[in-house]
Amino acid sequence: MSRVYTDTIEPRKPTQDITLGTTGETITLPGNDLRVNTFKDKGGNTLWTSDGSGTLSSVNSALKGNLVLLSTQTASNSASVSFTTGIDSTYDVYIFKFSDINPATDAADISFQVSSDGGTTYAMTMTTSFWYMYHFDTTGEGVNYWAAGDQAQGTGYQKMVTSTGNEADEAAAGELHLYAPSSTTFVKHFYSIFNSNFVGSGSQGTELDYASGYVNSTSAINAIDFKMDSGNFDGTIKMYGLL
Amino acid sequence: MGKLRVHNIEAQTGTNVDLGAAGDVVTLASDSIQTNLYKDSGGNTIFQSDGAGTLSNVNSAMSGAGPKLILSQTASSSANISFTSDIDSTYDHYMFIFVNIQPATNTVKWEVQFNASGQTGYNESMTTVAWYVQHWENDSATSGPELTSSGTRQGNGTSFQCMAEDVGNGSDESLSGEFHLFSPSNTTNIKQFNWLINDYDQGDRSQQRGGGGNINTTSAITEVQFKFSSGNINAGKVKMYGMV
Numbered sequence: 025m026s027r028v029y030t031d032t033i034e035p036r037k038p039t040q041d042i043t044l045g046t047t048g049e050t051i052t053l054p055g056n057d058l059r060v061n062t063f064k065d066k067g068g069n070t071l072w073t074s075d076g077s078g079t080l081s082s083v084n085s086a087l088k089g090n091l092v093l094l095s096t097q098t099a100s101n102s103a104s105v106s107f108t109t110g111i112d113s114t115y116d117v118y119i120f121k122f123s124d125i126n127p128a129t130d131a132a133d134i135s136f137q138v139s140s141d142g143g144t145t146y147a148m149t150m151t152t153s154f155w156y157m158y159h160f161d162t163t164g165e166g167v168n169y170w171a172a173g174d175q176a177q178g179t180g181y182q183k184m185v186t187s188t189g190n191e192a193d194e195a196a197a198g199e200l201h202l203y204a205p206s207s208t209t210f211v212k213h214f215y216s217i218f219n220s221n222f223v224g225s226g227s228q229g230t231e232l233d234y235a236s237g238y239v240n241s242t243s244a245i246n247a248i249d250f251k252m253d254s255g256n257f258d259g260t261i262k263m264y265g266l267l
Numbered sequence: 268m269g270k271l272r273v274h275n276i277e278a279q280t281g282t283n284v285d286l287g288a289a290g291d292v293v294t295l296a297s298d299s300i301q302t303n304l305y306k307d308s309g310g311n312t313i314f315q316s317d318g319a320g321t322l323s324n325v326n327s328a329m330s331g332a333g334p335k336l337i338l339s340q341t342a343s344s345s346a347n348i349s350f351t352s353d354i355d356s357t358y359d360h361y362m363f364i365f366v367n368i369q370p371a372t373n374t375v376k377w378e379v380q381f382n383a384s385g386q387t388g389y390n391e392s393m394t395t396v397a398w399y400v401q402h403w404e405n406d407s408a409t410s411g412p413e414l415t416s417s418g419t420r421q422g423n424g425t426s427f428q429c430m431a432e433d434v435g436n437g438s439d440e441s442l443s444g445e446f447h448l449f450s451p452s453n454t455t456n457i458k459q460f461n462w463l464i465n466d467y468d469q470g471d472r473s474q475q476r477g478g479g480g481n482i483n484t485t486s487a488i489t490e491v492q493f494k495f496s497s498g499n500i501n502a503g504k505v506k507m508y509g510m511v
Contacts, residue, residue, distance in 0.1 A: 030269040055291035064301040069320030086322035089331030151473040153402040155412045176406030203443035210367045213443035213465040236465040236475035
């Protein structure tokens with residue numbers, strides 16, 4: 025076995041590539057430490073790129089997993105939070121995860137509408153239903169349909185919770201699942217599940233809210249907007265795509 | 268500092284070329300390395316590319332802890348969609364996603380049944396609950412939340428379990444949702460499942476439907492079948508994921 029001792033290997037001519045081994049050969053690094061920012065396959069397709077500080081970009085989808093975080097937005101006394109890019113036919117299901125949604129106004133409801141024009145207009149037609157279960161901190165519990173939370177071919181914002189408290193430690197959290205928003209054949213189904221600090225009837229407690237329905241349009245949805253039915257809000261909303 | 272100027276480095280003998288020695292760091296100042304097969308020092312494949320950017324044999328730790336897509340099936344006038352492999356002890360939790368499932372026949376039920384290891388037929392004993400909420404497009408009425416219609420819940424029954432009723436077959440009508448099956452390979456306990464679906468009903472209603480149940484067997488469940496109570500699945504997609 026021949027051995028060459030050197031500190032640097034450079035191409036024989038500037039800008040030429042260096043080829044290590046031939047087809048079928050294995051390149052081994054006994055030192056177990058390879059440092060490079062961009063990994064590509066043999067066809068030159070980038071598998072990932074690092075910025076040299078450990079932050080990766082251009083990561084091949086097969087290395088991302090099937091639930092892909094697309095965007096995170098943090099509301100801080102915000103009137104609304106919109107996602108106007110990244111909603112397309114890449115994913116069959118878009119999942120929005122909400123945490124620490126705290127309204128500025130007491131008993132406000134977080135709600136959403138969608139857009140087929142990139143966010144210029146949020147007023148697509150929906151038919152929806154809404155029901156909830158609640159249990160007060162003191163006494164009282166129940167299950168109810170909530171007519172004020174549904175829509176029949178309505179174009180308003182769809183509520184996902186009822187009456188979230190605005191005290192410092194009160195919040196709502198949950199998920200919204202939106203199916204095949206880019207379909208131009210079918211209506212778009214969705215459902216949301218939230219748990220919140222519910223305030224009502226002079227008391228407070230926990231409430232589990234289920235909203236669901238369809239956006240009654242065969243136009244592709246490409247943007248979504250979240251806001252309270254009254255006042256601003258704090259919280260984090262993450263948009264994921266499920267491959 | 269020694270410097271070697273070269274275009275190709277090949278093995279003189281055998282098929283291995285070593286760069287550096289133990290403890291050395293090999294740095295590529297050119298910022299790019301290209302190869303199809305990446306392995307660790309033990310020869311274990313981390314991932315493999317086909318040279319066109321499509322990867323296979325990806326180490327499970329590389330793709331996060333989220334759902335792992337195992338199989339996606341698209342219906343096209345199909346009698347059913349069945350998953351007959353890969354349901355095993357690899358995952359504790361299997362998730363099935365329904366995307367725009369459309370029946371060929373109007374006013375039908377979307378159903379599920381299972382087959383246990385070593386047995387034949389989709390006929391496992393189940394005990395189930397199911398509920399629904401609905402709202403008419405014309406706002407004439409709402410229903411629920413309440414239990415589904417009689418006969419759509421089972422007590423030790425072996426029929427296909429109804430997950431949605433009255434699904435419409437209009438051109439833009441369909442259902443979407445998800446179904447979860449827990450520990451199908453457990454041979455000590457019975458198996459649990461649940462679902463949540465929204466469907467566009469034949470009477471122009473939005474229906475939210477949910478439920479769950481037990482599969483009353485301690486045999487491993489290895490197959491799942493989805494179908495409509497009558498007629499084919501005109502269109503739609505069912506995707507099976509393993510949950511890490």
